[in-house]
Amino acid sequence: MSYSVGQVAGFAGVTVRTLHHYDEIGLLVPGERSRAGHRRYSDADLDRLQQILFYRELGFPLDAVTALLDDPDTDPRDHLRRQHGLLTARIHRLQEMAAAVETAMEAKKMGINLTPEEKFEVFGDHDPDQYAEEVEQRWGDTEAYRESQRRSASYTKDDWKRINEELDAVHARVGDLLAQGVAAGSEKAMDAAEEHRRFISANHYECAHEMHTCLGEMYVTDERFTAYYEAIRPGLAVYLRDAILANAARNA
Numbered sequence: 001m002s003y004s005v006g007q008v009a010g011f012a013g014v015t016v017r018t019l020h021h022y023d024e025i026g027l028l029v030p031g032e033r034s035r036a037g038h039r040r041y042s043d044a045d046l047d048r049l050q051q052i053l054f055y056r057e058l059g060f061p062l063d064a065v066t067a068l069l070d071d072p073d074t075d076p077r078d079h080l081r082r083q084h085g086l087l088t089a090r091i092h093r094l095q096e097m098a099a100a101v102e103t104a105m106e107a108k109k110m111g112i113n114l115t116p117e118e119k120f121e122v123f124g125d126h127d128p129d130q131y132a133e134e135v136e137q138r139w140g141d142t143e144a145y146r147e148s149q150r151r152s153a154s155y156t157k158d159d160w161k162r163i164n165e166e167l168d169a170v171h172a173r174v175g176d177l178l179a180q181g182v183a184a185g186s187e188k189a190m191d192a193a194e195e196h197r198r199f200i201s202a203n204h205y206e207c208a209h210e211m212h213t214c215l216g217e218m219y220v221t222d223e224r225f226t227a228y229y230e231a232i233r234p235g236l237a238v239y240l241r242d243a244i245l246a247n248a249a250r251n252a
Contacts, residue, residue, distance in 0.1 A: 184242035216244035
């Protein structure tokens, strides 16, 4: 069984032009051609298109999607697991957004004026209370936790905006090294990991190399952190963890 480009466009809700473009760049090359030279898509091609559209919905650029799907060491089930984690995180985010809209609707109905912070809190990347209870249970008896709490209590909205922008910049630099194929154990990657460690020390708590390696492991073992880093750049969680380990060894 094979399908024409028009049929596939109808199935997937994309344009014929999009399918032509995917073929031209080698992202989705149909497995067959008719005698007249027209594209014919197999069930395997449709499976690949489904994976492409999942990644595109999650915001991955086309070159990253190509690299992911053509990685010979990645099982198709790994793609589904990664996508499930990222989509679950997206759903959770949208549920929070929906709750914020409901709050705004209720406030309007009751004549309550929300503060500017309350109106836009949902759009910020930082929510100090998101995992507050869990964090306190895990690290509440540590000096690092107490120090972080003391610093956080003094931060204004502008402070959090600056901190988030600085962290985004650090993550972008690490992600760029990954995209360029720079080894996690290289000087550049270790320097980027050191920048990450110093960012934490400057803004949250004194983060020694031993603590930093624990964080690196958590980025890989905790699916919430992994999904966060994978959304920035596929493979970033493991790459950052490895760069952190290398940097700690360099400074041992």
